[in-house]
Amino acid sequence: MQSHTIIFTDGASSGNPGPGGWGTIISFAGKISELGGGEDRTTNNRMELQAVYEGLKFVVDQGITSTPVRLYTDSSYVANGINSWITGWKRRNWTNQAGQTIANVDIWKNIAELLPDIGLTIVNVSGHSGVPGNERADQIATGFARGTGYGLYYGDKDEYDVDLENLNMDNAVKKEKDRKKQKAYSYVSLVKGDPKIHYTWAECKARVEGQKGVKYKKAISKDDEQNILRSWGVKL
Numbered sequence: 001m002q003s004h005t006i007i008f009t010d011g012a013s014s015g016n017p018g019p020g021g022w023g024t025i026i027s028f029a030g031k032i033s034e035l036g037g038g039e040d041r042t043t044n045n046r047m048e049l050q051a052v053y054e055g056l057k058f059v060v061d062q063g064i065t066s067t068p069v070r071l072y073t074d075s076s077y078v079a080n081g082i083n084s085w086i087t088g089w090k091r092r093n094w095t096n097q098a099g100q101t102i103a104n105v106d107i108w109k110n111i112a113e114l115l116p117d118i119g120l121t122i123v124n125v126s127g128h129s130g131v132p133g134n135e136r137a138d139q140i141a142t143g144f145a146r147g148t149g150y151g152l153y154y155g156d157k158d159e160y161d162v163d164l165e166n167l168n169m170d171n172a173v174k175k176e177k178d179r180k181k182q183k184a185y186s187y188v189s190l191v192k193g194d195p196k197i198h199y200t201w202a203e204c205k206a207r208v209e210g211q212k213g214v215k216y217k218k219a220i221s222k223d224d225e226q227n228i229l230r231s232w233g234v235k236l
Contacts, residue, residue, distance in 0.1 A: 011141050012142045026058055
C-alpha cells in the first residue's frame with residue numbers, strides 16, 4: 001500500500017493574461033487520477049494555483065487525508081505562498097505588507113480552508129528538467145491552454161505509463177550544468193519586486209550587487225527569460 005499521496009501540478013497561459021490551463025496528477029492507494037481544465041483569460045500564476053487547489057480538493061473529497069500528501073510544483077510562487085507567505089496574508093486579512101489585497105485571493109482562501117485537513121509537504125522541482133510527473137502535468141496544462149484539451153487518465157497505477165516516483169534529480173543537475181555552459185541570451189533580475197532584462201552581465205551585476213533579497217539569473221532564450229520571470233511570480 002502506498003504510504004503517501006503524490007500530487008504533481010502545473011499551470012500554463014499564453015499572454016499572461018491570456019488563454020490558460022492547469023494540470024494535476026494524483027497518485028493514491030494504487031490509483032492514478034489526472035485532472036485538467038482551462039480558462040479563456042487568465043494568468044500563469046492563477047493556473048498554477050488552480051492546479052494545486054484541485055489536487056487538494058480531490059484528496060479531501062475522496063477522504064484520503066489520513067496519509068501524508070507530497071505535492072510537487074515547479075512554481076516558486078506556489079511553494080513560497082504555502083510554505084511562507086500564507087500565514088502572514090491571513091493575519092493581515094489577505095493583504096500584502098503594503099495593505100493591498102493579494103493577487104488570486106479567492107483561490108488562496110480556498111486552499112487555506114483545505115490545508116488544516118491535510119498533512120502537506122510542498123516540493124519545488126525544476127520545470128522542464130525531465131521530471132516525468134512535472135512534464136506530464138505540463139502537457140495537460142498546455143493542452144487545455146491551447147483549447148485542444150487532453151486525454152486524462154484514471155485507473156490503476158500499474159497501468160500508468162508515467163513514473164511519478166522518478167524525480168530525475170541527476171538529469172536536472174546535468175541540465176543545470178549544461179545550461180551554465182550555454183551562451184547567455186540575456187540576464188534577468190528582480191529587485192524589490194521590479195523585474196528588468198539586461199543584455200550584459202555587467203549591467204545585471206551593477207543592479208543587484210549589494211542589494212538584499214534580490215534574484216538574478218542567466219537566460220538562454222526568450223522563452224527561458226519568460227519562464228524565469230514566471231517562476232518568480234512576475235506577471236507578463
